[in-house]
Amino acid sequence: MVATNAGGVNVLRYGDMRAQVVGVEAVLADGTVLSHMGGLAKDNTGYHLAGLFTGSEGTLAVVTAVRLRLHPLPTEVVTAMLALPSASAAVAAAAQLRRELDSLHALEAVFDGAMALVSRHLGSPPPVGAELLRECPAAGGDAAGGDAAGGESGPVWLLAEAAGRVDPADDLVAALARLDVGAAVPDHHVAVALDPTRRRRLWAFREQMTEAVNAAGTPHKLDVTLAPDRLAEFVANVPAVVRSADAGATTVLFGHLGDGNVHVNVLGAGADGGP
Ligand SMILES: Cc1cc2nc3c(=O)[nH]c(=O)nc-3n(C[C@H](O)[C@H](O)[C@H](O)COP(=O)(O)OP(=O)(O)OC[C@H]3O[C@@H](n4cnc5c(N)ncnc54)[C@H](O)[C@@H]3O)c2cc1C
Structure with missing residues (x-):
């Protein structure tokens, strides 16, 4: 490390x-x-x-x-999952949560087709925004999940976790209610988990991502970190750029939105140096 x-x-x-x-x-x-x-x-x-x-x-x-350096272990943890319409909405939500929520502890994103892939792997739709799911070819679907649509990405699932010595649940819920990503995030696109079992269930959609990708094939993995003002454009464009280089390739995107780090996994591409 x-x-x-x-x-x-x-x-x-x-x-x-x-x-x-x-x-x-x-x-x-x-x-x-x-x-x-x-x-x-x-x-x-x-x-x-x-x-x-x-x-x-x-x-x-x-x-x-x-x-x-050691840090005190937070004793109180609360986790939320939000379904947002696009990467630019997710970047705006991330910026607002970072500004307004002192106890923010993790801010992870599962982009578009990646959610279809991990949902298929887990055998369960996401707890919120299941109707937004677009198929991912790597998950057996045939639509272009993960590709840009009109210069904007597809939906994004955000995991926001707050933690501290004092229960941060009220602060997290209030911060989520204040979110303005062009519009308020509808209640049915927000799930808040207070107990460890429900929190683990939300985290599974992020933590099982690598396993889901590996189960779908052998990925080419890239680790990309960008400033917030470049992230939405990157997420919207990179799947189409990859597909233009290799029509059989599918791009699966997820990562640490809070620090601008996107894990880019390309499935179904030719071998390194190949076509
Ligand atoms: C640039 C980079 C960034 C990464 N970032 C992350 C991340 O953010 N999160 C994550 O979970 N994983 C990350 N990884 C994966 C990372 O390889 C593992 O998390 C972990 O560091 C591997 O541990 P290892 O002991 O198997 O190291 P190895 O895979 O054996 O070595 C990894 C690198 O560290 C060097 N190295 C190993 N031991 C020593 C030593 N004692 N002194 C000096 N150099 C040494 C090696 O030469 C090699 O370059 C990253 C990998 C790389 C290459």
């Missing part, structure tokens, strides 16, 4: 791995051991070695020890 500066679903709250590494010990190619494990919150003694080695993917040194 340190060498790849890995993230996860809570980067928007806590930052990436680099933000957690406050001390590092590493061995250089000539055997020199560098150790900077003090872990001071303010450290102006020179280069930020922890930041340098985090994400260096083994190109600079072998990391042999790290000192990590």
